[in-house]
Amino acid sequence: MLRSLPRRAVTGRPAQALAPPMESWRCFPRGVNLTARCYSSTDTRRALFRQSIQHWRKVRGSFFAPSEEVKQARVTNTPIVGLETTIYTHGFPYPDNVKLALDLEQIVRDNGGVPATIGVLDGQIRVGMTTSELKRLASTAGDPETRKVSRRDIPYIVGMGLAGRKLNGGTTIAGTMHICASAGIKVFGTGGLGGVHRDGQNTMDVSADLTE
Incomplete structure (x- = not known):
């Protein structure tokens, strides 16, 4: 004849230890934007994760x-070529940088691609x-507020x-590469590669272009 054993005999722990600790539950006032008032820790993380994803989709645009x-x-499915913009904001002066930007975009178009000039405009x-938009960004060259x-x-x-x-800025190779990856662009062109600056052995001023 089988009979049930005490919980201590099965687990080696007191019966009350099998109950979830009270600390694993979180209760929220009615004003909190969650779908129920009380959640376990796992449920709380899932709910907050869903909210963060919804918020990301809302503000991403x-x-x-x-x-x-x-x-x-x-x-x-037309080929897209990303183009960095620090060469316009921190390289060529205005209005020469506008001519360069338009010439480079035209080269991409002449070869069957779509240029995606990447930069930061109005934040x-x-x-x-x-x-x-390209002319407006290029016109900020030399402005201390242009990043x-x-x-x-x-x-x-x-x-x-x-x-x-709302700041403006030209993207470096590292910045352009990161944004291209986020946008699904696999190829980009650049005007120059950052390196190790003078006295880099002391300042550790090394461009992220080398490591990105």
Whole structure:
């Protein structure tokens, strides 16, 4: 005849130890935007994760803007070539940088591709720009407020834009590569590669272009 054993005999622990500890539950006031008042720790993490994803989808369009031409190229499977912009904002002077930018875009078009000039305009990452937008970014060359945007600077400049301070910037190789990867662009062109700056052995001033 079988009979049930005490829980201590099965697990070696007191029966009360099998109950979930009270600390594993979180209760929220009715004002918190969750679908129920009480959640276990796992449920809480899942609910907050879902909310963060929904928030990301909501705000992403406010700081990441592909152009209509780039969107159409994705639909038609036309090759897209990303182009960095620090050569315009921190290299060539205005208006020579505008001519260079338009010439490079035309080279891409002449070879059957769609140019996606990448930069930050009004605190928003632009993946592809209209001619007027490109001229406006190029006209900020030499302005102390125009930023050189490497990978590390993307969260800062985007965050400042969301907070209301709309900055402009040209993207470096590292920054352009990161944005291209996020946009699904596999090829990009550049005007130059960053390196180890003078006295780099003391300052550790090494461009992220070398490691990205």
